[in-house]
Amino acid sequence: MTGPSTKSLAAWTRPNSLPATWRGSRLVGKILMGLAVLVLIILFLYPPLLMVMAAFRRGQLAGQGEWTLQPFLDTITSPVTWVVTWNSIVLSLVVAILGLAFGTFLAWVAVRTRTPMRRWMTPIMAVTLVIPSLFYGLGWYVTLAPPKAPVNQALQGIFGLGPGDAPVSSGWGTLIFVVVGHVIPIAYLFMVGPMSRMDAALDDAARMSGATRGSAFFTVTLPLLRPSMLGVLALMTTYGMSAFELPLLFGLPSGIHVFSTKVLNTINESEDLPNYAGASTLALILVLLVVLLVALRERFVGNRRYSTITGKGFRPEPKSYGRWQWAFLAVFVLVVLWSGVIPLVQMILGSFEYIAGVASLGFTTGNYEEVLTGRRTFQALTFTLGIAAIGGFLAAAVALLLSHTAVRSGRFVRVVAMLVSWAPVAIPGVLVGLALLTAYMPIPGLQKLIGTPVMLVLGFIVVATPIATRAVEGGVLQLSAELEESARISGASRATTFFTVVFPLVLPSFLAGWFIAGIGIAGNLSLPVLLSTPTMRTAAVTAYDLYNQGRTGESAALFLLLMLAVAVVGGLAWLVSLGVIRLLKRTRVSRIERAMSMKGSVLHA
Amino acid sequence: MEFPLASVTVRSLRKHFGAFEAIKGADLQAAEGEFVTLLGESGCGKTTTLRCIAGLETPTSGHISIGSRAVYDGDARIDVQPERRETGMVFQSYALWPHLTVMETVLYPLRRRKVRGKEATDRALEILETVGLAQYAARPATSLSGGQQQRVALARALVSRPQLMLYDEPLSNLDPSLRRQVRDEILRMHHLNGTTSIYVTHDLEEAMHLSDRIIVMQSGLLEQTGTPAEIFAKPSNEFVAKFVGFENLLPATVVAVRGGEVELELTTAGLTVALPVAASAGALSAGDEVSVGFRSSNALVVGEPSPASGRRLELRGTIERVDFLGSRNEYRIVSGEARLRVAESERAYRHQTLRREAGAEVWVQVDADLCTIIPTGRTTAAPQTPVGAPA
Numbered sequence: 001m002t003g004p005s006t007k008s009l010a011a012w013t014r015p016n017s018l019p020a021t022w023r024g025s026r027l028v029g030k031i032l033m034g035l036a037v038l039v040l041i042i043l044f045l046y047p048p049l050l051m052v053m054a055a056f057r058r059g060q061l062a063g064q065g066e067w068t069l070q071p072f073l074d075t076i077t078s079p080v081t082w083v084v085t086w087n088s089i090v091l092s093l094v095v096a097i098l099g100l101a102f103g104t105f106l107a108w109v110a111v112r113t114r115t116p117m118r119r120w121m122t123p124i125m126a127v128t129l130v131i132p133s134l135f136y137g138l139g140w141y142v143t144l145a146p147p148k149a150p151v152n153q154a155l156q157g158i159f160g161l162g163p164g165d166a167p168v169s170s171g172w173g174t175l176i177f178v179v180v181g182h183v184i185p186i187a188y189l190f191m192v193g194p195m196s197r198m199d200a201a202l203d204d205a206a207r208m209s210g211a212t213r214g215s216a217f218f219t220v221t222l223p224l225l226r227p228s229m230l231g232v233l234a235l236m237t238t239y240g241m242s243a244f245e246l247p248l249l250f251g252l253p254s255g256i257h258v259f260s261t262k263v264l265n266t267i268n269e270s271e272d273l274p275n276y277a278g279a280s281t282l283a284l285i286l287v288l289l290v291v292l293l294v295a296l297r298e299r300f301v302g303n304r305r306y307s308t309i310t311g312k313g314f315r316p317e318p319k320s321y322g323r324w325q326w327a328f329l330a331v332f333v334l335v336v337l338w339s340g341v342i343p344l345v346q347m348i349l350g351s352f353e354y355i356a357g358v359a360s361l362g363f364t365t366g367n368y369e370e371v372l373t374g375r376r377t378f379q380a381l382t383f384t385l386g387i388a389a390i391g392g393f394l395a396a397a398v399a400l401l402l403s404h405t406a407v408r409s410g411r412f413v414r415v416v417a418m419l420v421s422w423a424p425v426a427i428p429g430v431l432v433g434l435a436l437l438t439a440y441m442p443i444p445g446l447q448k449l450i451g452t453p454v455m456l457v458l459g460f461i462v463v464a465t466p467i468a469t470r471a472v473e474g475g476v477l478q479l480s481a482e483l484e485e486s487a488r489i490s491g492a493s494r495a496t497t498f499f500t501v502v503f504p505l506v507l508p509s510f511l512a513g514w515f516i517a518g519i520g521i522a523g524n525l526s527l528p529v530l531l532s533t534p535t536m537r538t539a540a541v542t543a544y545d546l547y548n549q550g551r552t553g554e555s556a557a558l559f560l561l562l563m564l565a566v567a568v569v570g571g572l573a574w575l576v577s578l579g580v581i582r583l584l585k586r587t588r589v590s591r592i593e594r595a596m597s598m599k600g601s602v603l604h605a
Numbered sequence: 606m607e608f609p610l611a612s613v614t615v616r617s618l619r620k621h622f623g624a625f626e627a628i629k630g631a632d633l634q635a636a637e638g639e640f641v642t643l644l645g646e647s648g649c650g651k652t653t654t655l656r657c658i659a660g661l662e663t664p665t666s667g668h669i670s671i672g673s674r675a676v677y678d679g680d681a682r683i684d685v686q687p688e689r690r691e692t693g694m695v696f697q698s699y700a701l702w703p704h705l706t707v708m709e710t711v712l713y714p715l716r717r718r719k720v721r722g723k724e725a726t727d728r729a730l731e732i733l734e735t736v737g738l739a740q741y742a743a744r745p746a747t748s749l750s751g752g753q754q755q756r757v758a759l760a761r762a763l764v765s766r767p768q769l770m771l772y773d774e775p776l777s778n779l780d781p782s783l784r785r786q787v788r789d790e791i792l793r794m795h796h797l798n799g800t801t802s803i804y805v806t807h808d809l810e811e812a813m814h815l816s817d818r819i820i821v822m823q824s825g826l827l828e829q830t831g832t833p834a835e836i837f838a839k840p841s842n843e844f845v846a847k848f849v850g851f852e853n854l855l856p857a858t859v860v861a862v863r864g865g866e867v868e869l870e871l872t873t874a875g876l877t878v879a880l881p882v883a884a885s886a887g888a889l890s891a892g893d894e895v896s897v898g899f900r901s902s903n904a905l906v907v908g909e910p911s912p913a914s915g916r917r918l919e920l921r922g923t924i925e926r927v928d929f930l931g932s933r934n935e936y937r938i939v940s941g942e943a944r945l946r947v948a949e950s951e952r953a954y955r956h957q958t959l960r961r962e963a964g965a966e967v968w969v970q971v972d973a974d975l976c977t978i979i980p981t982g983r984t985t986a987a988p989q990t991p992v993g994a995p996a
Contacts, residue, residue: 485661485687486701488686488687489687489688489692489771490713490765491714494686500713588706588709592706592742593743595726598723
């Protein structure tokens with residue numbers, strides 16, 4: 001253009017070393033992104049950091065505690081610590097392998113065979129996931145563990161044992177059995193995707209080359225799935241690491257401690273002062289193990305998480321396996337009984353029995369009367385529903401923002417988002433609670449939050465974000481970048497684009513994420529067990545207390561009421577939103593038609 | 606409809622993705638109302654250039670202005686967000702929002718630009734009638750057929766009367782039968798509104814049909830700018846020549862330029878020929894290394910040399926292979942060290958007797974005005990050096 005004007009000369013005096021992508025109006029976007037990352041750090045990074053520091057302090061966190069290595073060294077050198085570590089590793093590995101074996105097999109049955117009912121398998125598995133661990137655990141507990149439990153009664157009859165004998169009770173066997181049953185649906189749902197994207201022609205090629213059906217499965221299908229299976233295996237191991245409710249019910253009575261239960265036990269072991277240092281040290285060992293697992297998972301799976309085996313988008317042709325399919329169906333039915341129906345039915349029965357699990361004494365509605373007339377019942381239920389709704393919404397919102405930024409941004413943000421959405425899977429809620437306590441107690445202003453619902457909600461966001469992310473990210477991944485770009489070109493700012501294009505399109509996934517996260521929160525015991533106070537108790541904590549007092553029937557009744565409430569509230573919300581959507585659609589269409597008739601053009605829509 | 610017209614200027618535009626240089630210093634101009642096409646193979650940087658102009662991609666350095674307004678300047682730290690650049694864009698994948706109806710889709714850009722009420726609906730309906738989709742206004746945009754969807758996208762891009770239209774391979778996702786139809790629609794809308802347009806494609810025919818001017822791009826560089834006729838007849842380098850369909854490129858050296866003629870020595874065919882100066886895309890002088898190019902369909906295969914020595918290129922060769930393709934025969938002919946490709950039309954092969962088999966000796970004739978001299982940018986110091994393999 002023309003020579004340098006005074007204005008352009010003046011511009012030169014400004015510091016001009018920023019790269020182009022950091023300049024001008026894009027800077028605002030970067031600042032917003034920075035803020036988002038900051039919130040994530042406060043929510044997800046700061047509490048664990050303070051927990052690390054707590055491992056090296058003695059005395060009260062809030063007061064003038066002194067820095068010392070002593071509690072750390074005490075914990076590290078204590079043989080109990082290593083027994084707990086060993087227990088956790090054994091439990092999670094055994095559970096992961098067994099769960100994956102069943103899950104993979106059933107996924108194969110559902111996708112690649114013509115077994116009857118195969119189309120119902122995925123929905124049924126998804127529904128069993130909704131059952132809270134504590135509820136599931138209590139259901140199995142009254143079925144298996146006490147001497148008067150149905151299983152023990154039957155065994156006593158068969159082997160002629162005394163009425164006080166319990167051939168089956170808590171311990172390694174039942175613990176593993178129960179935890180495996182709880183994780184099979186998770187393994188199934190993770191395997192069914194990769195399995196259905198696999199080209200059946202690869203199997204056919206093996207058959208044409210002389211392999212039998214069985215050997216084609218073991219020589220072609222399974223090896224091709226190996227990357228997915230290793231990834232899911234690592235994930236399942238982290239599920240085992242974070243298990244809390246089930247070890248509490250089936251391990252603790254036999255003295256089997258895992259990380260989550262030991263952390264709780266360590267905090268409460270001395271009467272006068274909570275042992276935060278010892279608990280934090282234990283937590284650190286677990287975090288280290290989990291980081292190792294996540295790293296392993298990255299090595300095996302890396303970027304292949306969403307890649308398909310052939311990428312052609314065909315449906316694999318299911319094949320008939322004749323009479324074997326009835327055996328496949330039988331395995332499926334057994335697994336559904338195992339991971340859902342038996343504990344559920346047992347809890348429903350138990351809520352009507354004088355002693356839960358003992359049907360011989362007859363039935364009563366006494367438990368419900370007791371619970372419904374209880375002073376705190378209504379309060380606990382509404383409090384739980386409120387916390388679940390708010391926490392679930394916030395978790396789904398965090399999940400949406402995370403997965404959206406992860407898809408649309410550079411590598412750094414993507415890695416941060418992935419860590420935030422995966423790491424909490426492996427961290428038991430007890431640890432999240434511990435981290436929050438250690439983070440907020442030393443700071444005078446924030447200290448006041450402890451014992452308030454705010455603290456619980458903060459913790460639940462962390463706990464429920466991974467669950468919500470699984471539901472939300474699918475919707476986000478389906479959005480092509482061009483849909484947003486065309487909005488920008490049409491004159492919408494980044495924020496307007498998010499609310500007018502991105503949000504309406506991912507709304508179904510968002511609502512699903514909200515609901516699932518809410519259910520997870522409503523049934524969660526491991527977080528509120530540390531954070532709730534006598535005046536602020538969730539239904540799960542109340543139910544666990546009732547169980548501890550031997551009032552298992554009431555506990556079952558309370559839990560069923562909670563699930564009923566969740567179902568009613570969820571169903572009502574669903575109906576209302578359906579109605580609203582239909583109404584909106586009608587008004588939108590009629591508005592367009594009105595505009596067109598005013599213009600006088602011919603209309604046939 | 607009144608559309609504001611604006612010119613586009615892009616100066617020394619660079620864009621790096623990590624170590625990869627997608628655009629290596631592009632300069633381009635589009636006058637007010639001009640239809641300019643960026644033509645090139647996939648990965649040549651044409652789409653990135655378009656996205657930089659749209660503001661969807663931030664360049665590494667350079668300058669872009671639309672009209673008199675700078676929308677990007679690396680030195681002055683100007684980077685206008687895409688929504689403030691007043692452009693319209695048509696995407697390859699249509700990019701229609703599945704949650705909106707056709708009407709709402711077209712209203713969207715108007716709402717964002719604060720056009721409301723009756724004016725907005727009138728403008729939206731007007732543009733929908735222009736593209737012939739008014740009767741689908743209440744239908745979800747994604748429920749229409751491919752061609753209709755792309756016409757909705759076209760209406761959405763035009764409805765806010767942008768000063769610049771950008772097209773990113775808008776026809777690639779359409780069936781071949783629909784392509785022609787939407788192409789005509791784009792051209793019709795352009796003639797109707799006269800908006801300055803930049804169009805990206807890899808399809809030569811599309812570019813020829815639509816453009817006032819074509820810019821050929823290759824690996825991040827602009828290779829040649831010209832009208833469709835210029836690009837088609839006189840490519841300025843070998844890459845463009847191959848891209849616009851010159852199958853035969855024979856290396857040659859300029860021996861002398863005298864009068865209206867250029868005397869050339871064809872190094873691989875081993876003969877000298879005189880062609881009119883007008884056949885060259887640039888100025889020539891003795892010693893320049895060039896290529897003599899012609900399309901296979903512009904050459905004739907004959908059994909013996911014709912006595913009348915008009916101004917034409919005549920090469921003697923041996924048939925290496927003949928392929929019968931129905932409407933034509935395709936020959937590979939070896940002449941000296943050169944390999945020629947010649948197509949014989951149905952008319953020629955029905956009217957002429959010829960030994961059409963490998964090993965037969967034939968003559969290839971090309972009229973001088975159908976030959977193009979393409980500069981290579983290299984010069985040999987001594988034009989009389991013995992025949993060597995050119996680089």
